[in-house]
Amino acid sequence: MALYTETVMDHFTHPRNVGEIPDADGVGEVGNAKCGDIMKMYLKIKDDRIEDVKFETFGCGSAIASSSMATELIKGKTIEEALAVTNKQVVDALGGLPAYKLHCSVLAEESIKAAVKNYYDRNNIPYDHSKFPDCEHCEGGCPMV
Amino acid sequence: MALYTETVMDHFTHPRNVGEIPDADGVGEVGNAKCGDIMKMYLKIKDDRIEDVKFETFGCGSAIASSSMATELIKGKTIEEALAVTNKQVVDALGGLPAYKLHCSVLAEESIKAAVKNYYDRNNIPYDHSKFPDCEHCEGGCPMV
Amino acid sequence: MVYADNAATTKMSRTAIDAMLPYMETHYGNPSSLYRLGQEAAEALQSARETVAACLGCTPREITFTSGGSEADNQALISAARIGERKGKKHIISTAFEHHAILHTLKKLEKEGFEVELLPVDPIGTVTAQQVADAIRPDTCLVTTMYANNEIGSILPIAEIGAVCREKGVLFHTDAVQAAGHLHINVNEQNIDMLSLSGHKFHGPKGTGVLYARQGIPLTNIIEGGAQERGKRAGTENVPGIMGLAAALKEACDHIGENAAKVSALRDQLIAGLSQIPHSALNGDPVHRLPGNVNFCFEGIEGESLLLLLDQAGICASSGSACTSGSLDPSHVLLAIGRPHEVAHGSLRLSLCEWNTQEDVDHILKEVPRIVAYLRSISPVWKD
Amino acid sequence: MVYADNAATTKMSRTAIDAMLPYMETHYGNPSSLYRLGQEAAEALQSARETVAACLGCTPREITFTSGGSEADNQALISAARIGERKGKKHIISTAFEHHAILHTLKKLEKEGFEVELLPVDPIGTVTAQQVADAIRPDTCLVTTMYANNEIGSILPIAEIGAVCREKGVLFHTDAVQAAGHLHINVNEQNIDMLSLSGHKFHGPKGTGVLYARQGIPLTNIIEGGAQERGKRAGTENVPGIMGLAAALKEACDHIGENAAKVSALRDQLIAGLSQIPHSALNGDPVHRLPGNVNFCFEGIEGESLLLLLDQAGICASSGSACTSGSLDPSHVLLAIGRPHEVAHGSLRLSLCEWNTQEDVDHILKEVPRIVAYLRSISPVWKD
Numbered sequence A, B: 001m002a003l004y005t006e007t008v009m010d011h012f013t014h015p016r017n018v019g020e021i022p023d024a025d026g027v028g029e030v031g032n033a034k035c036g037d038i039m040k041m042y043l044k045i046k047d048d049r050i051e052d053v054k055f056e057t058f059g060c061g062s063a064i065a066s067s068s069m070a071t072e073l074i075k076g077k078t079i080e081e082a083l084a085v086t087n088k089q090v091v092d093a094l095g096g097l098p099a100y101k102l103h104c105s106v107l108a109e110e111s112i113k114a115a116v117k118n119y120y121d122r123n124n125i126p127y128d129h130s131k132f133p134d135c136e137h138c139e140g141g142c143p144m145v
Numbered sequence C, D: 001m002v003y004a005d006n007a008a009t010t011k012m013s014r015t016a017i018d019a020m021l022p023y024m025e026t027h028y029g030n031p032s033s034l035y036r037l038g039q040e041a042a043e044a045l046q047s048a049r050e051t052v053a054a055c056l057g058c059t060p061r062e063i064t065f066t067s068g069g070s071e072a073d074n075q076a077l078i079s080a081a082r083i084g085e086r087k088g089k090k091h092i093i094s095t096a097f098e099h100h101a102i103l104h105t106l107k108k109l110e111k112e113g114f115e116v117e118l119l120p121v122d123p124i125g126t127v128t129a130q131q132v133a134d135a136i137r138p139d140t141c142l143v144t145t146m147y148a149n150n151e152i153g154s155i156l157p158i159a160e161i162g163a164v165c166r167e168k169g170v171l172f173h174t175d176a177v178q179a180a181g182h183l184h185i186n187v188n189e190q191n192i193d194m195l196s197l198s199g200h201k202f203h204g205p206k207g208t209g210v211l212y213a214r215q216g217i218p219l220t221n222i223i224e225g226g227a228q229e230r231g232k233r234a235g236t237e238n239v240p241g242i243m244g245l246a247a248a249l250k251e252a253c254d255h256i257g258e259n260a261a262k263v264s265a266l267r268d269q270l271i272a273g274l275s276q277i278p279h280s281a282l283n284g285d286p287v288h289r290l291p292g293n294v295n296f297c298f299e300g301i302e303g304e305s306l307l308l309l310l311d312q313a314g315i316c317a318s319s320g321s322a323c324t325s326g327s328l329d330p331s332h333v334l335l336a337i338g339r340p341h342e343v344a345h346g347s348l349r350l351s352l353c354e355w356n357t358q359e360d361v362d363h364i365l366k367e368v369p370r371i372v373a374y375l376r377s378i379s380p381v382w383k384d
């Protein structure tokens, strides 16, 4: 097997939705302290639906590809649907990742959740904290890896 | 380096003076218990001179070549001269032997001495025993190796 | 030239060379590298691993590439010893006629405090599963017996020995260096936990080998360093060599039946012909025998002279195993089957491959009797 | 394609391939065999040994062929440790930025009770003879320091370190895997007692290496078995590989001056050009540096993305050493010279050989700044 699937390489070399949304409604930033990678997700939300999404990533090829794929998976979806996206779905959509790179897809899942959490917090929307990763904990090394 | 010099191979494949002298005046047989090789030397002696010499050898290539070379070195020589032939001379005449094969040339030196000793014994000629290898000891492994 | 020393090493096949050349000439990437040139090499390695696994009936993850049969043997034994040690089991069973790669490693383990029991070999050169069963103790951590002997060609009842070990819960390793590519191998059917093989014994490259270790058996590194081979064998992978080994093994396994039929027919002619020589005796099991192996003792003959004269007659053969030449001691294998010292010195091994021909056999059958007769004629100990 | 990862492995030279082919195709004899085909192989081995000895300034008997740099490193350290042990000396000095073949073997020795002292590396990536002198104790049995670092290219003052060891009567080993064929070596002038090198780092074959050990230093086998390599390294010799290694080493040594001049000129252009990138920093000694080594840290950049995009642009390069890929930890070498974790992740190693061209350099200098700028532009942590 090549290191990465064609889909990974495609999303890595031509990442979708890369950049910043200056007037985002929710922004989430997560990182993995071990590998040093950082992912930032910007959401534009209207009527509980993700109207636009952009990301910035400092990280490896699969981190960039995972963020790109994650934005594709949630764009136009409801918040509910976006929160349901798992790292496994990201990996599957990418056609697989090497075992030691699975944590990169976890970053993508977490960055979505972090951005939604930020949106909830900004708008004082109550939510079930147990459903969101503890981002400070995460900064100290992703607990899901 | 090839295993054996050209001279060794020549004497091995075309051994000089191979065979038996049925009416020999002296016969010597020596062996090396470790490698199992046995060398037998037949001398025809006239007026203290080695008129004819033949050998039979059960042994490796360098044992056969050493016996052949040894017969060449002593043929026509006086007994005194024959006794002075050392394994080193045999080795030199052969253009060298591998280190772990030097003992084969020792067999050649010893077989000459054993044959002369046999000639002395048969003819009740007194000799200095210390100048001859102890053949029984030799059967138990050549002391000179 | 008649090459009849295939147990010492083989001529590489065109298939093996052609499998290597691209990795020497253009696909030279390091398999650990990220870029395509490196990843292509990693893919090639993986495909070689799959090929080898298919030949042994195991999974690719169970294959570790080494620098040869000796390294594989060493690592197998050291690994099993470490596992045993952790459980307080320090008894190892092997046989008296193993290759030195096994025997010397066992010596090393003995110095460390392991108790090594070498099973005696019977006169036709085999060891039974019953002997193994009788020797196994509660503190036995490893049984290692060769699949087929490199000198006298006898084939051991590996599947049965494996079954005995499996039943008693003891690790079973087999040195299959002489068997791989020549005899059927299936590590599951044959209850083999660990197995060693060497590339150059089946027309593959020298300096390449394989250690199979059943999933779950932790290997101990004998070469430490980078994380190659799942961290179990450090060093930049010999990609060309591995590709050559895999191609050669596959080719051998694909033709194993027809090669065996062809080679054993030639072998049997040699055995029949050489048996005509007075005071000759076949060494090794006449029935359970490597297809290419012929081994005789000729009384009154010294092995080296015989080999040198055979060489003059254009025949490459050996006496005892190639790697013991340079030593004066007669083969430990021939001593193990009970040949006396002086007879053991006069052995001849001819080992054939599928490229040997009827003409080769005819030539051997013409030359060996002539040379044996000549050497006896100049021997002081032989008078008929 | 621009291949700029010659420190990971090199393309084989035509000379090396041509030196191997005859031993793959026709001269396939086992060097332990008596007949001419085997003895010719033995002679070839001997000539390779002489060639390698001439390149190192030692005698052929002091050369042991191994399966690579890792094996040579392992055997050197184990041998020195055994010698030390017998004298009750169990202190070993090395450096913090050795290759894992050294560091992991030292770990193993530590578990056995040896005390290992890793000298710190200064910010430009070197270690001084004074540091070694200060660290040597009466119970020091070995100093092992690399000749040149594989990641950052700094060249250590080997002759001086050797002199210090010689004066204090301590064995000195150097891992010269990156130096051999690229830097002058003379084991006597440089007071080297043991030295490791690997064939595939100078256009020779993978899976081949050399351990030099000064006459009188007893080696400990790490592979037991047949009596090959004076009994110090068992296993049928990889004759083609050894011939390829010797031919490649000789070719490299014959052109060492001109290659170094050419390659270092290209290297200096790369260093000057990449230094223009904002927030970049050269790693390693700017003066005492392997002719082909360029190593930079770019802040705000992650190494793998950079490598993958360089690959897309037709450039083969590496980040940290090739064999640590697959691990998430940043290079221990960059940490040893004091780079912070996050910066160490963003390193780029370009390693050139004499076959690289001005066009290669121009291409690299066009692509690297572009890609660095792009990756910074999509990074959440980089805002200028």
Ligand SMILES: Cc1ncc(COP(=O)(O)O)c(C=O)c1O
Pocket: C225, C234, C235, C236, C237, D007, D067, D068, D069, D070, D071, D073, D099, D101, D146, D148, D149, D150, D175, D177, D178, D198, D199, D200, D207, D209, D323
């Ligand atoms: C400094 C150094 N030492 C040892 C090695 C190990 O060499 P090999 O991979 O050939 O075993 C390498 C290269 O991988 C190296 O760069």
Ligand SMILES: Cc1ncc(COP(=O)(O)O)c(C=O)c1O
Pocket: C007, C067, C068, C069, C070, C071, C073, C099, C101, C146, C148, C149, C150, C175, C177, C178, C198, C199, C200, C207, C209, C323, D234, D235, D236, D237
């Ligand atoms: C039975 C057996 N085991 C192990 C070996 C060692 O293999 P290698 O020389 O390839 O290391 C050999 C051949 O030399 C052998 O015949």
Ligand code: FES
Pocket: A032, A035, A036, A037, A059, A060, A061, A062, A063, A101, A103, A104, A107, D328
């Ligand atoms: S390696 Fe950490 S995100 Fe990919």
Ligand code: FES
Pocket: B032, B035, B036, B037, B059, B060, B061, B062, B063, B101, B103, B104, B107, C328
């Ligand atoms: S090996 Fe004993 S005489 Fe030659």
